[in-house]
Amino acid sequence: MGPVKVRISDVCYAVEGVEILKGVSATVGEGEVFSIVGPSGAGKSTLLRTINRLVEPTSGEIFLDGAPTGEMNPLELRRRVGMVFQLPALFGETVADAVLYGLRLMNRSADTGPLLESVGLDAALAGRNPQSLSVGQQQRVAIARSLALEPEVLLMDEPTSALDLAARQRIEDLIGDLSTRLNLTIVLVSHVLDQVERIANRVLLLLEGRSEGAWSKEEFFSDKTGERARRFIAGEL
Amino acid sequence: MQDFGTVTSALLALSLVAGAVAISRYQRLDLERDIAVAVVRSFVQLAAVGYVIDIIVGLENLLYVVLLLAGMVAFASWTSAGRGEGVLRAFPVSAIAIGVAAASTLGILLALQIIPPTAQYLIPLGGMVVGNSMNAASLTLARIRDDVKARRLEIEASLALGATSRQAISPVLKAALQNAMTPLIDATKTTGIIFLPGAMAGMIIGGADPLEAVRLQIVVLYMLLGSVSVAAILVGLLSYRSFFTPRHQLRIASPES
Numbered sequence: 268m269g270p271v272k273v274r275i276s277d278v279c280y281a282v283e284g285v286e287i288l289k290g291v292s293a294t295v296g297e298g299e300v301f302s303i304v305g306p307s308g309a310g311k312s313t314l315l316r317t318i319n320r321l322v323e324p325t326s327g328e329i330f331l332d333g334a335p336t337g338e339m340n341p342l343e344l345r346r347r348v349g350m351v352f353q354l355p356a357l358f359g360e361t362v363a364d365a366v367l368y369g370l371r372l373m374n375r376s377a378d379t380g381p382l383l384e385s386v387g388l389d390a391a392l393a394g395r396n397p398q399s400l401s402v403g404q405q406q407r408v409a410i411a412r413s414l415a416l417e418p419e420v421l422l423m424d425e426p427t428s429a430l431d432l433a434a435r436q437r438i439e440d441l442i443g444d445l446s447t448r449l450n451l452t453i454v455l456v457s458h459v460l461d462q463v464e465r466i467a468n469r470v471l472l473l474l475e476g477r478s479e480g481a482w483s484k485e486e487f488f489s490d491k492t493g494e495r496a497r498r499f500i501a502g503e504l
Numbered sequence: 505m506q507d508f509g510t511v512t513s514a515l516l517a518l519s520l521v522a523g524a525v526a527i528s529r530y531q532r533l534d535l536e537r538d539i540a541v542a543v544v545r546s547f548v549q550l551a552a553v554g555y556v557i558d559i560i561v562g563l564e565n566l567l568y569v570v571l572l573l574a575g576m577v578a579f580a581s582w583t584s585a586g587r588g589e590g591v592l593r594a595f596p597v598s599a600i601a602i603g604v605a606a607a608s609t610l611g612i613l614l615a616l617q618i619i620p621p622t623a624q625y626l627i628p629l630g631g632m633v634v635g636n637s638m639n640a641a642s643l644t645l646a647r648i649r650d651d652v653k654a655r656r657l658e659i660e661a662s663l664a665l666g667a668t669s670r671q672a673i674s675p676v677l678k679a680a681l682q683n684a685m686t687p688l689i690d691a692t693k694t695t696g697i698i699f700l701p702g703a704m705a706g707m708i709i710g711g712a713d714p715l716e717a718v719r720l721q722i723v724v725l726y727m728l729l730g731s732v733s734v735a736a737i738l739v740g741l742l743s744y745r746s747f748f749t750p751r752h753q754l755r756i757a758s759p760e761s
Binding site: 316319320321322323341342343345346349350352353354356358368369372373409412413416422 | 657658660661662663664665666667668671675749751752753754
């Protein structure tokens with residue numbers, strides 16, 4: 268693991284009396300693909316959202332490059348920490364509008380060609396209506412839209428769950444490529460274990476709002492992680 | 505109200521309602537009870553307000569007019585807040601929106617001397633303004649509440665790209681305002697061609713000069729357009745914040761809950 272990019276320190280989150288996160292700690296190294304796994308309802312998506320402060324932790328803190336994110340301007344934080352969701356949710360009439368959405372909020376613009384090419388799309392798609400693209404292509408546009416802000420960290424919440432197998436593998440290849448080519452730190456929530464095995468460097472297992480630990484991918488998929496992790500991998504949790 | 509002929513004609517008009525009830529029963533629409541409640545309530549409420557207006561017009565004191573209008577605003581806000589159940593501070597938001605809409609439109613009509621400051625004008629026009637503003641406020645509140653839930657992903661995606669709460673909710677606000685204002689805009693566009701508005705129809709039936717009826721109706725339409733816009737926009741701007749924290753986070757819990 269390289270230098271620490273994101274440090275999650277004893278993060279709790281409760282809403283209407285229900286504890287969703289119960290003191291989660293973890294560190295994410297710069298340039299790695301860090302995967303959060305766990306059964307549904309374990310708190311994966313909520314933990315991911317505390318990193319860009321779409322969800323405010325009830326207690327605990329998250330540090331970006333050593334600085335507490337709770338003291339940062341949330342808008343500036345979210346430009347440094349991008350996010351891709353399960354579904355693309357693209358805005359605007361054209362692919363170019365969709366890609367430039369975040370920049371235009373700051374009255375800035377950019378050339379869409381290189382951005383589209385960096386996610387494996389033809390630059391000529393810029394004038395098309397995003398709804399006319401396949402969901403896999405739309406998800407790439409959503410990734411390009413995040414990259415337009417030149418983030419240091421990219422959060423991905425089940426980014427391939429709405430895609431067919433072929434499109435899923437192309438996005439997985441792209442994630443690996445972004446991490447090595449741009450040295451982008453990626454935090455990936457996924458329930459697809461073979462996806463995690465293909466592209467993650469390290470794995471955090473979340474069970475009922477608690478961290479069971481974080482391991483390198485090789486350790487996680489070996490038998491050295493303990494009973495609970497073994498049972499999760501075997502599909503028993 | 506004391507005219508026996510009027511009461512008789514009201515009772516005769518009730519036979520039309522009997523027809524509606526018969527159709528409801530025949531088609532099993534289950535509307536009989538609602539129709540009955542509506543008939544009784546409207547009769548009692550209109551009779552009561554008729555006496556109240558009669559008394560207030562007789563008092564020739566504008567303070568009572570203002571009190572009556574304030575009562576209307578309070579009742580309208582309560583109704584509208586009920587439609588916006590689940591929205592934080594729905595009652596004060598509706599009360600400010602409907603109150604400002606009514607005060608500003610009636611105030612302009614008075615300041616420009618389009619209508620005289622008498623109970624005879626202020627109460628019926630005020631009632632129309634409050635009623636239409638109430639509808640707009642209810643529609644706006646309910647639509648924003650439903651859309652914030654239904655379009656959660658879009659709003660979060662926008663926030664995640666560095667948008668402020670206001671920027672992230674702007675498509676929801678736009679849809680809610682269009683939804684609240686379109687019926688009145690369409691009615692205004694087609695007025696005179698498809699239907700004659702109630703006030704104008706009433707004046708013509710009552711024997712007033714049709715041109716005078718048209719003059720008042722135009723005033724009414726513009727007044728309603730103005731007040732409905734004010735009410736819908738104020739409700740939108742005052743309520744959207746309650747769905748967010750000051751740190752531009754959606755208040756709707758978390759994806760896991």
